[in-house]
Amino acid sequence: MTGPRSPIPDPDRDDREAIISVRGLVNRFGEQVVHDGLDLDVRRGEILGVVGGSGTGKSVLMRSILGLRTPDAGRIEVLGVDARAGDAQSRLHIERNTGVLFQDGALFSSLTVGENVQVPLKEHNPELPDSWRYELALLKVKLAGLPADAIDKLPSQLSGGMRKRAGLARALALDPPLLFLDEPTAGLDPIGANAFDHLIRTLQQALGLTVFLITHDLDTLYAICDRVAVLADRKVVAVGPLPEIENLDHPWVREYFNGPRGRAAREAGNRESGVGNR
Numbered sequence: 001m002t003g004p005r006s007p008i009p010d011p012d013r014d015d016r017e018a019i020i021s022v023r024g025l026v027n028r029f030g031e032q033v034v035h036d037g038l039d040l041d042v043r044r045g046e047i048l049g050v051v052g053g054s055g056t057g058k059s060v061l062m063r064s065i066l067g068l069r070t071p072d073a074g075r076i077e078v079l080g081v082d083a084r085a086g087d088a089q090s091r092l093h094i095e096r097n098t099g100v101l102f103q104d105g106a107l108f109s110s111l112t113v114g115e116n117v118q119v120p121l122k123e124h125n126p127e128l129p130d131s132w133r134y135e136l137a138l139l140k141v142k143l144a145g146l147p148a149d150a151i152d153k154l155p156s157q158l159s160g161g162m163r164k165r166a167g168l169a170r171a172l173a174l175d176p177p178l179l180f181l182d183e184p185t186a187g188l189d190p191i192g193a194n195a196f197d198h199l200i201r202t203l204q205q206a207l208g209l210t211v212f213l214i215t216h217d218l219d220t221l222y223a224i225c226d227r228v229a230v231l232a233d234r235k236v237v238a239v240g241p242l243p244e245i246e247n248l249d250h251p252w253v254r255e256y257f258n259g260p261r262g263r264a265a266r267e268a269g270n271r272e273s274g275v276g277n278r
């Protein structure tokens with residue numbers, strides 16, 4: 001099943017284990033307060049869509065969860081360890097168990113797609129023979145929906161959509177249970193974006209992934225997200241299934257969901273039983 005989730009809440013789902021738990025998060029840059037007492041849980045096995053206006057701190061939240069930025073205050077637990085601890089063992093645990101597709105893609109431009117995918121494998125499994133590593137990279141390239149011959153191409157030889165898939169292949173290199181995607185469909189045309197959404201949903205179901213998905217793409221929300229968290233006013237102002245969120249009485253939410261783009265995406269989501277139309 002790849003369609004939008006039923007709006008009827010499943011009573012079992014509220015008890016799901018939190019794979020990520022953020023409490024009282026504070027992030028400041030000089031005078032600027034980006035997060036001020038932010039709380040959020042990500043449940044095992046869900047696709048959580050994270051939305052909010054530009055500059056509301058979505059990427060900073062992701063970096064804090066990954067332990068790439070030390071917040072000014074708050075508690076963050078990821079896969080049972082303290083992301084703030086900063087000790088080598090916790091770092092390794094988070095690194096080994098998370099795949100990340102950063103906002104800018106961030107592939108090494110001088111390495112082929114295959115070499116890019118092998119970077120985390122080399123770092124975490126140095127004992128693997130080269131031929132195995134190549135085979136594993138090939139598997140991930142195919143899993144990400146790229147043709148096999150993409151493995152020997154440079155990022156500059158690929159289209160934008162293919163580069164995103166290459167980044168996804170690298171994010172999946174270590175078979176992580178937890179996947180972070182920062183604006184993965186930004187810059188893709190509607191058909192490419194739709195296909196990428198579909199791929200994420202398929203992989204999430206086949207591999208049992210938990211996905212933290214930052215997006216401002218309304219179609220993505222309607223097509224594949226189980227729940228949505230809204231960042232505004234320096235915190236998560238609401239989190240829940242879309243039908244709850246879209247009726248929220250908050251100025252940003254009203255404007256976002258009830259503008260013409262919101263209406264179109266909702267209608268497409270309702271019409272389609274597969275991935276939403278664009």
Ligand SMILES: Nc1ncnc2c1ncn2[C@@H]1O[C@H](COP(=O)(O)OP(=O)(O)O)[C@@H](O)[C@H]1O
Nearest residue numbers: 029032034052053054055056057058059060061
């Ligand atoms: N390294 C940094 N130094 C200073 N300011 C930063 C840094 N990273 C992010 N910011 C600021 O924090 C705010 C939130 O950034 P970001 O998380 O990237 O927003 P978005 O929600 O668009 O992803 C922005 O105003 C940004 O300018």
Ligand SMILES: [Mg+2]
Nearest residue numbers: 058059060103
């Ligand atoms: Mg961002």
